[in-house]
Amino acid sequence: SGGESGGDSGGDEGTDCSDSTYADLVLCTSWMRNDTETAAIIATDGSDNLVDVQSVSVTSADGSDYISITSGGVPSYTISFTAEMIAALEARPNASTDFAGAGPTVSVGDTVDFGADIGFNSTGCTRGETDEGAGFWPPGPECPEFIDRTIVLPVEASEATEDCYTPAGLSGVMVNGVSIFxxxxxxxxxxEGVWYNIAQKFEAYDFSVCGGHAAQGEYHHHNVAPCLGIQLDDDGSEHSPIYGWAPDGVPLHGPYVSNGSLAESCWQTRDYSATSESGCGETGARTCLLVDNTDLSQGTVSAGSSGPTTSETVTSQSGNTFTAESGFYFQDYYFDATCVDGDLTRMDIHNGHSHDDHGYHYHMTTGFPFTYGPTFYGKLHENAAIECQSDPYMSMGGGGPPSL
Structure with a gap:
């Protein structure tokens, strides 16, 4: 799926992808294009704004062709509430304060547009003339805004020759133009720059019912996007379709490898029991780091600064509390190469694999790294939306744990 052909288009510069020599490439056809539908609720500047992807065109640089995608970053989701969704809203640990009233203002069977008020006490997205969408967002996240962004992807992905880590913030784009973080x-x-938070753990109650939220106005998904899955008719009866693209030109498919079979990450959580190979000699203690998170046999080294024990309570940036069990921090994970073992459902070190006619591709998984990473499979070209990060901490302004 990563692009079956490449090279110079010989005159396609600026051409709509559907009218170019790449018209049949999945990189050209997988986008949810729209030039008429505007957001039903969200209009941060008071004007009509187009949802999904506005253009997919060919551009060239240094003798190579790329596909350029322009979007406003806001999806066209419509949400139909199921009994399971309502139960999850009502079961929120801070439900008494998370909602402006006694609870959600929607019921089973109700259908609302993306951004419609469902009763949340949206402390980060306040009510006002320019803040349409308040009440849709749990306490904490900001209002999303239209970002009018262009991302350039290579026509053909090529395997990387150096490790490039996914950065904090933008690390790809969904087929509807929404950012992937x-x-x-x-x-x-x-x-202290040692134990780095896992967003999918700490922000579990910050995501909207569609599995995303906004930071500095940019709506994004960190993991499985259920509302997009519904739009793509991904019901688990076959291999999931493409949900998005990484900047290396490799497609990101949804969670299913085949009928009823979910993709599984082979990144495992450390066992912090006293005698475990991945532990620190004292049950529950986070006082050591793995020397190599791809090879447990390399042992551990002092962390320099201890993290919380696996039974301690930690508080998220939005005020939710959690027990800091293994898996809440990046340093809690290691890759188990023996897990892959030829099993089609188990992903490699980048959270992807290659089979049948799909070529190399990533999958969304319920476990870390959730989309792709920590490193990209493919090479990041010079026009990529992000630069190669030589370690997982560069984009967060630090060099990571000092002992490593």
């Missing part, structure tokens, strides 16, 4: 919320325990 990686595994982190940008924070670390006690601001």
């Amino acid at each position: 990686n595994w982190t919320d940008g924070a670390h325990y006690n601001n």
Whole structure:
């Protein structure tokens, strides 16, 4: 799926992808294009704004062709509430304060547009003339805005020759133009630059019912996007379709490898029991780091600064509390190469694989790294939306754990 042909288009510069020599490439055909439908609720500047993807065209640089995607970053989701969704809203641990009233203002069977008020006490997205969408967002996240952004992807992905880590913030784009963010919320325990938060854990109650939220106005997904899955008719009866693209030109498919079979990450959580190979000699203690998170046999080294024990309570940036079990921090994970073992459902070190006619591709998984990473499979070209990060901490303004 990563692009079956490449090279120079010989005159396609600026041409709509559907009218170019790449018209049949999945990189050209997988986008949810729209030039008429505007957002039903969200209009941060008071004007009509187009949802999904506005243009897919060919551009050239340094003798190579790329596909350029322009979008406003806001989806066209419509949400139909099921009994399971309502139960999840009502079961929120801070439900008494998360909602402006006694609870959600929607019921089973109700259908609303993306951004419609469903009763949340949206402390980060306040009510006002320019803040349409308040009441849709849990306490904490900001209002999303239209971002009018262009991302350039290579026509053909090529395997990387150096490790490039996914950055905090933008690390790809969904087929509806929504941003993909990686595994982190940008924070670390006690601001000490050693134990880096996993967004999917710490922000579990910050995501909307569609599995995303906004930061600095940019709506994004960190993991599985259920509302997009519904739009793509991904019901688990076959291999999931493409949900998005990484900047290396490799497609990101949804969670299913085949009928009823979910893709599984082979990144495992450390066992912090006293005698475990991945532990620190004292049950529950986070006082050591793995020397190599791809090879447990390399042992551990002092963390320099301890993290919380696996039974301690930690508080997220939005005020939710959690027990800091293994898996809440990047340093809690290691890759188990023996897990892959030829099993089609188990992903490689980048959270992808290659089979049948799909070529190499990533999958969304319920476990870390959730989309792709920590490193990209493919090479990042010079026109990529992000630069190669030589370690997982560069984009967060730090060099990571000092002992490593």
